[in-house]
Every structure is written in C-alpha cells, then in structure tokens.
Amino acid sequence: MLKKDLVVHSTLANQVYQHLKKRIINQELKPGTRLIVSHIAAELGTSLTPVREALTSLTKDGLVEMIPHKGACVAKPTRKNFEDLFVVRKVLEGLSVRLAASRLTPADIQTLDELIDRGDSILSAGEAESWIEMDMKLHGFIAQKSGNELLIEILSGIQDRIHIFRLLTVGWPDGVKRASQEHQAIVSALRRGDVEGAEKLMMEHIENTLRVGLENEE
The missing domain is CATH 1.10.10.10 (Winged helix-like DNA-binding domain superfamily/Winged helix DNA-binding domain)
Known part of the structure; x- marks a missing residue:
C-alpha cells in the first residue's frame, strides 16, 4: 500500500x-x-x-x-469499573491540585471563582448537562495548572470514562449542590495557600462523587 x-x-x-x-x-x-x-x-x-x-x-x-x-x-460499566476508576482518579487529582497550588496566580484563582459562579447559575437554571461541562472545565483547569505533562496526559486519558460516570449517575440537584460546595471549599483552600488542605478536600470530593453517584445508580 x-x-x-x-x-x-x-x-x-x-x-x-x-x-x-x-x-x-x-x-x-x-x-x-x-x-x-x-x-x-x-x-x-x-x-x-x-x-x-x-x-x-x-x-x-x-x-x-x-x-x-x-x-x-x-461497554456497560459495572460498579467495580467505577470503583477502580475513582481509586485512580482520587490519587491523580489529589496530586494535581497539590502541584497546581504553588503555580496558581491571582488571575487563575479568579478563573476558578468564575467557573464556580457559572456552575451556580447553571444549577439555578436546572441545566444538568451544562453543569457537567463546567465541572469538567474546572477539574481540567486545575490539572493543566499542575504543570506536569505526564499527569495531564494520564488524566486526559480517563476523562471519557469519568464523563460517562457523570452522565449515568449525576445526582440532580442535591448531588450537584454538594459538589459545588466542595468546589468552593477547594478553591478557598487554594486561595489561602493551604496546599495540604486543598489536596485533602479534593480527594474527599472525588470519594463523595463516587459514593453519591453509586447511590443514584441503585
């Protein structure tokens, strides 16, 4: 040929x-x-x-x-598939926010605040799919700011599976309200320069997302 x-x-x-x-x-x-x-x-x-x-x-x-x-x-994802995915996601996103913390500028914090504000507006309007897109952008922005190309590549490689989990299990509106509050807490920790706090909050956020998502799927 x-x-x-x-x-x-x-x-x-x-x-x-x-x-x-x-x-x-x-x-x-x-x-x-x-x-x-x-x-x-x-x-x-x-x-x-x-x-x-x-x-x-x-x-x-x-x-x-x-x-x-x-x-x-x-593919029809199983509970085990999601649990395996989120074990990996928790570690990666915890590392992501830890690395990003020292690299974020005031303008970056403002961008995160704006994403959260946009999410709140979307929540008020009842637009579930638009909120999911905002959620992806917020997590993606933090990953990009980590500055670690390999970490960014690995996270990008599992985004499709994470997105499917979001679509199949999004808890509207209570689960989304909880996630929005957790986003705010993470960004507040980053604003204070609390690296360990931001990492802990991110990992708890990922754990809660899995737990609530699996409850919604049942």
Missing part, C-alpha cells in the same frame, strides 16, 4: 473512531448497544476495515467491549 493510501486509511479509521466515541459519550449509543461493523460502515459510507480499527481503539479506551457470540457492544 502506498504511503498516501496509508494516511487516508488512518484518517478514515480516526474519523470513525471520533464519530462513535462522541455518540457513546453523549449517550446516543446506550450501554449494551450492539455495534455491527457492516451497519456502521454502510451508515458512514466506508469500508469494513476502518470500522474494525475504530472499534479496537474504543475497546482499548474502555468504551466498547467484545462479547463472545455477540460482537462489539457499547
């Missing part, structure tokens, strides 16, 4: 991957939905190979699972 053909093929596989990933994350494709290669290829007007490669990548991401005698399906 010519190099040009390889590039085109790779681009097609990535386009299929991004298309399916977006639909899974947005819950257009619900957990347990079968992903039939021939149907997807026909829908997108592509050959079978890019679809198979996209499904392989999504399986590695944990968004798709291969079930014997059934084929590819949108």
Whole structure:
C-alpha cells in the first residue's frame, strides 16, 4: 500500500473512531448497544476495515467491549469499573491540585471563582448537562495548572470514562449542590495557600462523587 493510501486509511479509521466515541459519550449509543461493523460502515459510507480499527481503539479506551457470540457492544460499566476508576482518579487529582497550588496566580484563582459562579447559575437554571461541562472545565483547569505533562496526559486519558460516570449517575440537584460546595471549599483552600488542605478536600470530593453517584445508580 502506498504511503498516501496509508494516511487516508488512518484518517478514515480516526474519523470513525471520533464519530462513535462522541455518540457513546453523549449517550446516543446506550450501554449494551450492539455495534455491527457492516451497519456502521454502510451508515458512514466506508469500508469494513476502518470500522474494525475504530472499534479496537474504543475497546482499548474502555468504551466498547467484545462479547463472545455477540460482537462489539457499547461497554456497560459495572460498579467495580467505577470503583477502580475513582481509586485512580482520587490519587491523580489529589496530586494535581497539590502541584497546581504553588503555580496558581491571582488571575487563575479568579478563573476558578468564575467557573464556580457559572456552575451556580447553571444549577439555578436546572441545566444538568451544562453543569457537567463546567465541572469538567474546572477539574481540567486545575490539572493543566499542575504543570506536569505526564499527569495531564494520564488524566486526559480517563476523562471519557469519568464523563460517562457523570452522565449515568449525576445526582440532580442535591448531588450537584454538594459538589459545588466542595468546589468552593477547594478553591478557598487554594486561595489561602493551604496546599495540604486543598489536596485533602479534593480527594474527599472525588470519594463523595463516587459514593453519591453509586447511590443514584441503585
């Protein structure tokens, strides 16, 4: 195969991957939905190979699972999946806020305050999905400010799974109110320069998010 053909093929596989990933994350494709290669290829007007490669990548991401005698399906996260995810998330985000604490400027603190204020407005308006987006931005902003490229990369790599957890388990409005209060406490600790306090509050926040989320799922 010519190099040009390889590039085109790779681009097609990535386009299929991004298309399916977006639909899974947005819950257009619900957990347990079968992903039939021939149907997807026909829908997108592509050959079978890019679809198979996209499904392989999504399986590695944990968004798709291969079930014997059934084929590819949108992954249906279990309680254990979420518990494992949040054990890792708690450690990573605790480290993230610890590293960010010494690097945050007054302007950065103001940005965090503005995100929290925006979240409160969204909460008042009853817009659950918009609040989830704000939540992702706040946690992502702190991660970026850690200055640790590897940590940022690892956190980015599990964001899709975290986002699915948010969508499946968001506790509206009580759970969101609790999370908003915890965000405020974390930012207040950062404003005071209380590094250990901010780390402790972040880790407790992640633990509470898992606990409340699993309660909402039951």
